[in-house]
Amino acid sequence: MTEANETLHLRILRRFDVSPEVVFNAFTNPESMQIWWGKNTTFDINLSVGGRWTITRKEGETLYKATGEYLEIEKPHRLRYTYGMPQFSPNSDIISIDITPEGAGCVVTFVQTGEDIASELRELPPGSISASEDGWQQGFDLMVDAWGKSA
Template identity: 40%
Template structure:
């Protein structure tokens, strides 16, 4: 029987646009398909029902494989806060919780992103094994979100994403 730990990833980003514009990129399916777990050129599905209890889904097709990300909204305070679940069923039935908070600033807004990541492990793992897995999940998630947030920033500030390195 597996057990799990939760690690929390918190990231902050600043945008030179009002909170409503960043909020829109999180909930508008046409904008989501350009940056959230996908790229416009590889996206197969971008579906969203941004209301409490509503579901969202992204399907990205890369290397001949479909990658599906899904979740349910738990809290929506337009344009300040989103709380939703996240899982990729082909890898795990575990659901993470994501909180996105937007605060207006003189230049635009600040985003605080928090992901509560479930890290499943086996009972025979040592504390070192568990810590290694927790670190890998945390760091891997942070790397992925860093890439996505670069696209998000370009999208909301320029209207498009440049895929150059």
Template identity: 35%
Template sequence: MNDTAYTELVMVREFKVSPEKLFDAWIDPVMMRKWLMSMEATNKSASSDPRVGGLWEIIDVRGGKEYRAVGRYLEIDRPIKLVFTFQMPQFSEFEDTITVNIKATEEGCKMVFTQHIRVPVEENWTDEDTRRAVEEFHDSSQHGWHYMFVGLKMLAEEGITPVMPPASE
């Protein structure tokens, strides 16, 4: 790897819950284990130290293999803003930065999720190779977060813990 490209993923979701309840789903390890990464059935553990500089971790087990997602909290302004790093060390040494902004609405709250994604670029790649890699990182991240947000909505609004990967909306 010689270089890095960047892309930004922005997703907006509406929830019929208070900003506090949604915010807590991002930092409470009991809640995190139920929706973040996959679901409670495959998430082996979740931990969170919700303070600036504190660490969080999810260990998901699929097909007998452990997948770790880790990071540290950079900014916490409950219930309106959360900024943290996100890394899956088994796949990349790079950390992304995620910002979750939550705004109260008449029916609950609106979440604006922004992920600043670092994309590894090989030395011999053409501009087209880089463009394709950036697009693939963006689209695969969007796909994964979409499914997690379906589970987050079920959990936050209905108290339902996803027991299998939710279907596309």
């Protein structure tokens, strides 16, 4: 989803029937992160502002590596970090995740900004979703599968 302004960005809203703490851990705790990254993934995480993280995953013969730095951490309601995949681009986008309690669950507002996502969205045919959105949504779907129903 994008907004028509100078800076194209990806914005995803998802509701989960679990606490904000459970969702926050799915983005920061290696054991919980396996829900959506899979068991063939290694995590090196320094969960502190300015701390670096690296996630490495092997699919077939290809090794994928994502890296970044934590910019803001307000457990369990907000996480903001850089996100890059050096094998595809020298750039890093910024991921912002806001987790708002709602009833017995929570709503997650996920926003990806930066040159790489803006470029991807500019090239997108009307009515299509980007490969990035598809990938993030698949991850969120895996969380739903692990935790139960979400709206």
